[in-house]
């Protein structure tokens with residue numbers, strides 16, 4: 001029987017940020033309304049992959065699971081664009097990465113029945129220090145990249161929840177599988193996690209599709225990943241017309257700084 005991850009919502013942003021340092025993730029319940037959830041799923045169902053953008057778009061076939069993984073989702077529909085700075089999430093992102101942080105990617109991801117387990121991994125470990133060093137309370141590793149998962153299903157074990165091993169962002173070795181805990185949250189809930197925490201997506205053994213929206217944030221100095229590269233990615237003009245000042249910055253409209 002899988003164990004369930006603690007999902008604690010701290011009402012103060014400072015405490016949400018502290019959770020990022022202590023356990024590696026924070027929970028934002030009902031980050032999206034159920035109307036947003038329904039619209040995002042509808043749009044995901046109707047998106048078509050753009051191969052040059054490294055999208056994956058594959059229908060289910062006998063022995064092959066459905067998978068749609070669409071990059072630059074903010075460029076595809078207003079419902080995705082509006083998820084650039086969801087209340088309760090953006091304050092944490094700005095709090096951990098700085099007020100000049102930006103979005104380095106947004107993916108719409110549908111995985112059908114038959115999706116296999118991932119192995120436990122970190123998405124990126126920019127600073128690797130011995131465990132006895134990171135155990136020293138004077139050592140606090142900056143948070144370089146975070147990912148927000150907006151879950152668009154009510155999650156249950158067979159649908160393939162994300163599993164986390166809380167607190168392992170400061171551990172060098174892969175934790176034991178027995179330590180992992182399932183994120184069983186409701187549709188519209190979000191979890192933001194730092195790139196070093198050990199986690200994995202798990203097998204979809206249900207008979208329904210799993211819908212996930214990922215928003216990746218980072219310190220400004222970390223480059224944005226909006227493929228295709230070498231001048232080929234273009235913002236849709238109407239997308240920039242939608243943007244508030246903060247959304248423009250999140251998309252890369254920065255003040256001049258070092259190296260510019």
Ligand SMILES: O=C(O)CCC(=O)C(=O)O
Pocket residue numbers: 118123161162163199200201202
């Ligand atoms: O599907 C998930 O819940 C997690 C996916 C993930 O960790 C990854 O693709 O790096």
Ligand SMILES: [Fe+2]
Pocket residue numbers: 121122123199200
């Ligand atoms: Fe991952």
